[in-house]
Amino acid sequence: MTRNTALRETMPVPDTIAGRSIVLVGLMGAGKTSIGRRLAARLGLPFRDADQEIELAAGCTIPEVFARYGEQAFRDGERRVIRRLLAGDPMVIAYGGGAFMDPRTRETTRDEAVSIWLRCTLPTLVRRVAGRDNRPLLMGRDREDTLRQLMDVRYPIYAEADVIVDCGDEPPDHTTSTVMQALSDWKPARRLHVMLASTSYDVVIGDNLLARAGALLAPKLPQKRAVVVTDRTVAGLHLPALLDGLAQTGFSTSSVTIKSGEASKNLDTYMDVVDQLLEARVERRTAVIALGGGIVGDLAGFAAATTLRGLPFVQIPTTLLSQVDSSVGGKTGVNTRHGKNLVGAFHQPRMVLADTGTLATLPPRELGAGYAEIVKAGLIGDAAFFAWCEQHGPGVIAGDREAQAEAIRRACAFKAQVVGDDEHEEKPNDGRALLNLGHTFGHALEAEYGYDGGLLHGEGVAVGLGLAFRLSARLGLCPQADAERVVAHVAATGLPAELGMLNRRFSAETLIAHMRRDKKMRDGALHFVLARGIGQAFTSSDVPHEAVLDLLRDEGCAP
Known part of the structure; x- marks a missing residue:
């Protein structure tokens, strides 16, 4: 295969952009039309030049639209044409230089397409527009000064595009291959x-x-x-x-x-x-x-x-x-x-x-501390997510980016659902307070450490998760097997899952005293988040003091 053949090699539309149009933005002379045609051919998509579509709709050339109606009328028509193009089937579209400057056009583009900025240096643009007399913004003006002024205004807006490709004096086929590679590498957040x-x-x-x-x-x-x-x-x-x-x-x-x-x-x-x-x-x-x-x-x-x-x-x-x-x-x-x-x-x-x-x-310790809050989401209300954690948790802590991103998405989705139902934590039961699973114990442990970094917040929560489930099992609310499953998974990730793993002697009464100073106190009563099983958490304010004291003592605390 020759080099030129390789440059023109076609490829399927990447899965990450399937169903979306591809929009090219940049200043005049950036090559949007020439690159756009080649890109469309290689991807097997239709190509449209927004300026040509505007001329067809207006029945006259763009310089004539400017002369007869002014720039504002042109921009209004441009916005309507682009909205129509983006509403259709996927295609490659070359925008006019000023189209992306319109906030409404940028919003529509973000929703419907993948945008690519063909970024060029000033000398490159000056060479490319030399001899072009059909550009309204260049008529009667110094080309270099005008382009420099446009770059100052437009480049910060073009930078909002999804993909940025730097273009020099390479042949169009080479630049098209660069654009295709950038599209292949692009992953939407x-x-x-x-x-x-x-x-x-x-x-x-x-x-x-x-x-x-x-x-x-x-x-x-x-x-x-x-x-x-x-x-x-x-x-x-x-x-x-x-x-x-x-x-x-x-x-x-x-x-x-x-x-x-x-x-x-x-x-x-x-x-x-x-x-x-x-x-x-x-x-x-x-x-x-x-x-x-x-x-x-x-x-x-x-x-x-x-x-x-x-x-x-x-x-x-x-x-x-x-x-x-x-x-x-x-x-x-x-x-x-x-x-x-x-x-x-x-x-x-x-x-x-x-x-x-x-x-x-x-460091791994910090990743583990964050993982405790991820596991918590599954334990509160999503047993399937906890099962996902049991399978993928090690990858999250080991640095697997895909596993981390998915864990963050699912944990945040769960929290967003809870917060959306109880934004200001006003529901006394089973609202946002559920997010405190493991926190009553965890905050007490942090207070005992004096917030000195000896125990990270997530580590305190990790121990608290095990204690909350063991307290639930002790009260006959959830199977003991569920409590042991929670403790086993937390320990398997390297987090402290039991008080004994902290290698420190605690006083049960002192920890309870810390709990009584916690902001989750209501009407003088301690509030715990307990569970009827994995994914079945609820709040309770009638946990006997003796039950908490006995649990802490059995976990190795001094009286």
Whole structure:
């Protein structure tokens, strides 16, 4: 096979884009029409040039439309033509240079097609448009200056395209092959829509989302200005990639960095973050982006909820725990000397970006801590998901990206369903409170450790899951076999599943005292989430004190 033959080799439409049109965007001279025709031929799809379709609809050339009716009338007609094309069967469409600038056209394109930006340098574009006298925006103007001005305005918007392909002076067949390879490699991120009474937002799950942050957030935020709140550890790992991804679409950004660790989740740090937001002269439309784990998300969210009585908020969780738990649901807050998360607010994000690529920087212990919250979702109300966890859990912790993405999606879907039914945790029974399975025990253990990092939140929850099921079995609510199945699976993943695995001596009465200071107390009574079996959790406020005490003692606690 010769090189030229290989370049022209056809391929089936990738499964990831089956049923969707392919749209090419870029400035005049980018090669949208020539590449579009070749791409359509190789994929076996029809090709349409949006400018030609507009001329057919108008009955005159585009320069004549501009001259007779003006640019606004042209843009209105362009939008209608594109909407008609996208509503039909899949095809390859070359947009005019200004078409993608229309917000409504971009929205329709996101819904109906896969967009590809053919990105060219200024010298390349200047050479390609030389001698072209039929471009309304170039008539009577210096080509280089005009193209430079268009690049400044349009390139940040073109960067919202799904795929970006850099084009130089290569032959069209070579560029077409590059586009085809980019389409073959492209994988759409998983999206989960969270619907609440007060608002709705998407959780986007996938790899390399930090680099795509600007493209994903631009349609969702009222202003292309944001302050990123992160901690020192995450800043060194991921902040440059996020800032670059935001800059690609024209965001103006600054950052606030706090110390890493649970000790920073307090009122003093919160006030420092608020002061820095105000010093940055944020406006009511300026977004706060939380980049980090649950500590950063809770703290930044609380600052966003209260600064100027509420700023747009985005969660970009970088730990498995925060991706499946704290980033979804709108709970924000800080700790006090009286307990965990006792001061805070409900403040829903505009979007959650769960970049699975950030998980590669986590130690296995952190991945395990996040996995506890994934398992919890199956134990509460989805026995089939727990069975999936038993099969795929090791892969999630070992770094299997596909397993991680699917686990995050399913865990977030379950939490979104619960939160949608009880956004502000107002239902006393079997609402959002169900998400506290294992947490009454887990928070007591965290308090005993003093939130010093000796016990991670997810590790406390892991032990708590086993204790909650063993308490349920002790009370005759669920089979003992289910309790042992839970403990066995948690232990098999490397998480602590029993108190004895923590290698520390606890006092039963002291742990119960911590439970009584927990925010889940109601009318002076402890509330536990118990289970009638795997996937059958419920809340209870009438658990005998003696039953909890006996369980803890049998698990090795001192009286």
